[in-house]
Amino acid sequence: MQIPNIFAASRPVFKTPPTQTTKVYDSVDRCIYCGTTDDLTDEHIIPYGLGGRHILPRASCRTCARITGEFEGHVLRGLWWLTRATLGYPTRRKKEMPKEYKLNVTTKSGVTKELILGENEKFAMAGFPEYAPPASMSGYEYSHGIMMTGHRLVGFGDAVELLAKKYDVQTINGSVSYKGTTFPRMLAKITYGFAVGSFGADAFERVYVIESILDTKDDVGMWVGGDDRPSTKESADVESKQQNAVSMMVGDDRDIYFRIRLFAFCPHSPAYRVRVARLRPDVPIMPVFL
Numbered sequence: 629m630q631i632p633n634i635f636a637a638s639r640p641v642f643k644t645p646p647t648q649t650t651k652v653y654d655s656v657d658r659c660i661y662c663g664t665t666d667d668l669t670d671e672h673i674i675p676y677g678l679g680g681r682h683i684l685p686r687a688s689c690r691t692c693a694r695i696t697g698e699f700e701g702h703v704l705r706g707l708w709w710l711t712r713a714t715l716g717y718p719t720r721r722k723k724e725m726p727k728e729y730k731l732n733v734t735t736k737s738g739v740t741k742e743l744i745l746g747e748n749e750k751f752a753m754a755g756f757p758e759y760a761p762p763a764s765m766s767g768y769e770y771s772h773g774i775m776m777t778g779h780r781l782v783g784f785g786d787a788v789e790l791l792a793k794k795y796d797v798q799t800i801n802g803s804v805s806y807k808g809t810t811f812p813r814m815l816a817k818i819t820y821g822f823a824v825g826s827f828g829a830d831a832f833e834r835v836y837v838i839e840s841i842l843d844t845k846d847d848v849g850m851w852v853g854g855d856d857r858p859s860t861k862e863s864a865d866v867e868s869k870q871q872n873a874v875s876m877m878v879g880d881d882r883d884i885y886f887r888i889r890l891f892a893f894c895p896h897s898p899a900y901r902v903r904v905a906r907l908r909p910d911v912p913i914m915p916v917f918l
Contacts (some may be wrong), residue, residue: 648680653825656687660824661842663698664689673821675814677704677712677719678890679871684825695842696817697903705742705807710752727783732801743795751785754891755804756898757811764836765885766905774812774849782896809840810854812900817841818901819886822874827881832905833882834855855887855899867892882907 657663671687674680677700688696705713705721706829712719714727729745729752732743745751758778763770783805789799817836823832840852859867873892876886884904891897907913 639816651681651687651825652683652684654828655685656824656829658818658829659689659692660684660685660687661828661838662689662690664860666692667691669693671821673825674818674874674890675700675704678708679717682822682825684821687821687824687829692842696814697876699893700811701805702810703814706807707755707811711754711784713754714750731791731797733795733797734799734801735796737796738798739840740801743797745786749791750788751783751791752803753800754782754784754897755803755806756780756782757806758898759852759900761811761856762901762903764854765901770850772849774809774852776806777854780807780896780898782891782894784894796860807850808904809843809846812848813843813887815900815902816848816852816904818839819876819881819888819904821876822876822886823884825906826876827884827907828858828909831907831911833908835905837902837904849904853901855901857899859899864895868895869893879905879912880912882909890908 656671657668659668662672662679662722667690668686669688669690671684671693672680673682673684694869695907707863710726710729711717714729729747729750731743731751732740733743735741749845757776758780760768760775760777763775768775788800818833820837820841837848840848867889870892873887873889875887879885883906886902888900888902889897
């Protein structure tokens, strides 16, 4: 299957991307994934490396933390490693962060080479997989995995047009590697964390995304997918001031639905939808501020 590519124009360097207020929820005192009360650690709902400041204390055992850390690591240190360095995102691996920026380019004269940018120049491409809407919300025939419909490359850093002119560049060459379902599992993990923070770990009649997160069932496309609905001007204005934008609603069926955009301050970053869980009948539904 040929996956269509969308290239979005680069934006100026964000030395300090919009930050989000730190919020520490009540201590959970059990693993929100497997239920154990042993060897618990704090859970960053959005990964620390993406500027996440929402924390569930004592909410993940070390075994489950290794599972979630593995797929988050692929995204943070694979797909978005250079992008995070370009934007000055936080990291616990400062010594491993790139110190120089290299591009594989073809010049207008037809020479293919590795270009090392100048001392104060930065440019990185962030890959965003694009998916069909969650199967449980769109009704298409579903078997396993997730249906990828395209991929979007978003440039961060110095304007690509200026770099191309300065270095006589015709094309920038490269590849993006999406490792299985690591990316949608990360989206499932983030939104489930917000659901727990909002309603509590015991509020759910069923959590749809647990098996996907732990990789015990290959059904992530049933619950996670793309959001191709156009944003209103009001929501776009709000999201443009946020590092990551996450919104939640509870349907008439008491199911919890999320819309999520990472790098929300960039207008080219895509949105995703996640159907996370069903609330128990006795849990009150009230306005929740994430």
